[in-house]
Amino acid sequence: MRNIIVCVKVVPKAENVIFDPATKRLDRSKAENQINDADKTAIEIALRLREKNGGKVILLSMGPPLFENYLKLGVAMGADDAILLSDRNFGGADTYPTALVLSTAITKIGDYDLILAGEESSDAALGQLPGQIAEFLDIPQVLFASSVKFEGGKLRVRRRIKGGHETVETSGPVMVSVEMGAVQPRFPNFEKMKWAVSGFHLKIWNSTELNLREEVTGLKGSLTLVKGLIEITPSKRKRVFIDGNVEEKSSRLAELLKERSLE
């Protein structure tokens, strides 16, 4: 198999993200980060495909330099290479310029059969980037996949559809987004981690290397704009606590359920 490129996003844990109402941007500086779970699933699928069919697994991410360490975690999981697309101009991007930057880098890497990504990121949960990347690369797409097999030069993918799933076949190259939890991602290997930190050289490409003008990337290249952020206040609930032992609690619950059943 030729190259398998996995698009990876580093996401902050939702609970420690702060919103700045003045800039309408998110302050992620105090947040603990992690590789997006669905992207980890994608890395695992890529590694299993490589183990069976050969080829190279290359991780690709757009973001600030601090993402480096997370990509190295992916290398410690077993990826052959990792490239970070990092440039001040790339900041504040919506999915359109993000897809542009990623697809430009994918074309620069070249020689690929498969582009993988998680179905969506846990922070924005848009899930639209894979389709946009596929369009920029002019390759077919299969989204929400739970299994990817490479057989006789063709890719056979099982994907989620309404109320069930489909098995589809396509000739590479193809863009596939994978469902979080489709396979269990392996842990980073300790020996490989040492190498990822000290021996491995992570490539960083900026807008010059990708030959992308400032106005097509980042905030300037974005087609949507966040006008405002509104805190969603949960509706007022009664919050009546039912006390007692298991017996008493269950009796009260059974009563409540019966009462409500008659309504």
Added chain:
Amino acid sequence: MIKKELWVVVERDGSEIEDVSLEILGKSAVIAKSSGYSVTGIVLGTPEDGVVRDVIRYGADRVILLKHERLNQYSNDLYVKVLYDLISSELPAALLVGATYYGRDLAGRLAARLRTGLTANAINIKMDEKGLLVFGVPAYGGKIMAEIVCETARPQMSTVRPGTFSKVFDQGKKGKIVEVVPEISKVQDRVKVIDRKINKSKDLTKSEKTIVGGNGVGGDFSLVWKLAELTHSDVGVTRPLADKGIVPRELQVGTTGYSLKSKVALILGVSGSEHFTSGIRDCGTVISVDIDKGSEIFNHSDYCVVGDASEIIPAVIKKLEGKI
């Protein structure tokens, strides 16, 4: 010249129109009425006449039927091609699609080809004083709603979360029907479907009573099904359990699953992350059982029981069966 038209891509399965498409038509009709816009429903394939009539009765002033046998089944390559051709010649102000598997598969690629902005999973749509659509989108698991606009490109595109808006039916409504036969003889479908398996699962947005199980239920999920049977409820599940494959993902509740509108929801063994609680916001009465007194779920509940769900569920079952 951009037309003051709101377009809705109608998703259907044979002669059955997806509820989310009807919900978007309803919402669009409300927006259109107060702003001087009109609503166009886009139907693809060769459906029965009733489908097109219903699109009008549910809110469209006009239907454009992209008539071709090959469009009866969703195909990314074909749908993106025919919609791109139609939209780039007609120039509507907005294009809305249900945030279903097909709708989400379609929207990203179509938006990129149209070179326009796309918003996902809208839970609120309004038009501001300048005629710009403002899409309300849940972020960070629904604790924040981001208001997103697309100022410079057209059409303004968004997918819309199922179960968010109300359907509006008007039996006597009249509308125009325009048939277009798209030229797709040369377009190849690069993704070939070789097998399809559908398990008819329940649409939880219509469920009156729902029991949702989470990690705290313990090992035996069959007890949740049993309790549901006794109380004539439907069963939903949190994302972690869906990820484990214990219950089909079709039954997932929360940001990436169903938003419940049940009169009663019983939530078992769920700690209440924001991803989850956004999915029970619109329920009538919420009853929760969780082992941790400090669980966030209790802030979203009317009746709260602190206890081990794996102990309480069988006890409640016994009570309901009248054994004690």
